[in-house]
Amino acid sequence: MARKFLVVGNWKSNGNVLEAMEIVNFLNQAQVPSQDVVEVVVGPKYECLLPVKTSLRPDFHVAAQKGGLESGGAFNGELSVKTLGCLGIQWVILKHAEVRQLVDKTNESAGDRFVHALSVGLKVVVCVGETLEQREAGSTMEDVTAQAIAIADKVSNWDNVVLAYEPLWATGTGKVPTPAQVQEVVHELRKWIEINISTEVAYKTRIIYGGSVNGANCKEFATLPDIDGLLVGAASLTPEFVDIITSAT
Numbered sequence: 001m002a003r004k005f006l007v008v009g010n011w012k013s014n015g016n017v018l019e020a021m022e023i024v025n026f027l028n029q030a031q032v033p034s035q036d037v038v039e040v041v042v043g044p045k046y047e048c049l050l051p052v053k054t055s056l057r058p059d060f061h062v063a064a065q066k067g068g069l070e071s072g073g074a075f076n077g078e079l080s081v082k083t084l085g086c087l088g089i090q091w092v093i094l095k096h097a098e099v100r101q102l103v104d105k106t107n108e109s110a111g112d113r114f115v116h117a118l119s120v121g122l123k124v125v126v127c128v129g130e131t132l133e134q135r136e137a138g139s140t141m142e143d144v145t146a147q148a149i150a151i152a153d154k155v156s157n158w159d160n161v162v163l164a165y166e167p168l169w170a171t172g173t174g175k176v177p178t179p180a181q182v183q184e185v186v187h188e189l190r191k192w193i194e195i196n197i198s199t200e201v202a203y204k205t206r207i208i209y210g211g212s213v214n215g216a217n218c219k220e221f222a223t224l225p226d227i228d229g230l231l232v233g234a235a236s237l238t239p240e241f242v243d244i245i246t247s248a249t
């Protein structure tokens with residue numbers, strides 16, 4: 001089965017419920033390819049999850065931007081994966097480049113979150129990517145595969161896992177890598193999966209690209225041979241996102 005193109009809009013902590021509804025309005029009216037061709041997911045911040053989930057067209061899905069705990073308990077402010085299930089949320093984004101840089105810095109720290117999310121049937125977008133210093137030092141693949149190892153150590157079934165290659169230096173910065181730089185890393189990552197996990201997992205696991213994607217540059221990333229979708233931050237808040245959704249077709 002071919003890997004279905006996936007476009008994820010990560011709204012970060014932007015906006016309020018009214019502003020989220022404005023985005024929902026233009027998405028609900030957008031003419032886009034059918035969900036058999038392109039899968040669309042948007043990730044509002046926590047307080048907008050339920051309003052967005054209840055108003056968004058049913059062929060688009062909603063992701064939480066975190067969700068680590070198995071259930072409840074004395075973990076003030078944390079989101080449990082069971083709560084996400086009750087809200088009808090089917091996706092979660094873990095280890096986002098900005099989270100990796102600012103809050104949750106080690107490769108291993110997402111392990112339990114990952115396991116809990118998969119255990120309740122959530123689909124997980126998990127991000128990997130190098131810093132500018134690592135790229136300049138020539139250790140990009142070493143760093144990306146170290147992050148992949150921390151994920152692979154926790155996953156036995158890859159059906160609900162999407163890897164997002166998000167160079168930290170390109171995420172939220174407006175700095176855009178060349179398509180060749182992206183293709184090189186993603187191709188190597190897929191080869192790594194094939195050698196270290198299995199040919200089947202390498203073939204079926206979607207690897208998407210994120211980092212300063214916009215309406216003008218989306219097509220050149222969307223059409224790279226090893227890219228199965230896009231993870232979009234700033235541009236997912238604007239009608240440009242509709243062009244990005246259609247970029248692979």
Ligand code: PEP
Pocket residue numbers: 010012096166170171172173174210211212213231232233234235
């Ligand atoms: C993101 O938030 O995942 C992202 C890639 O941000 P931006 O598109 O703004 O770089």
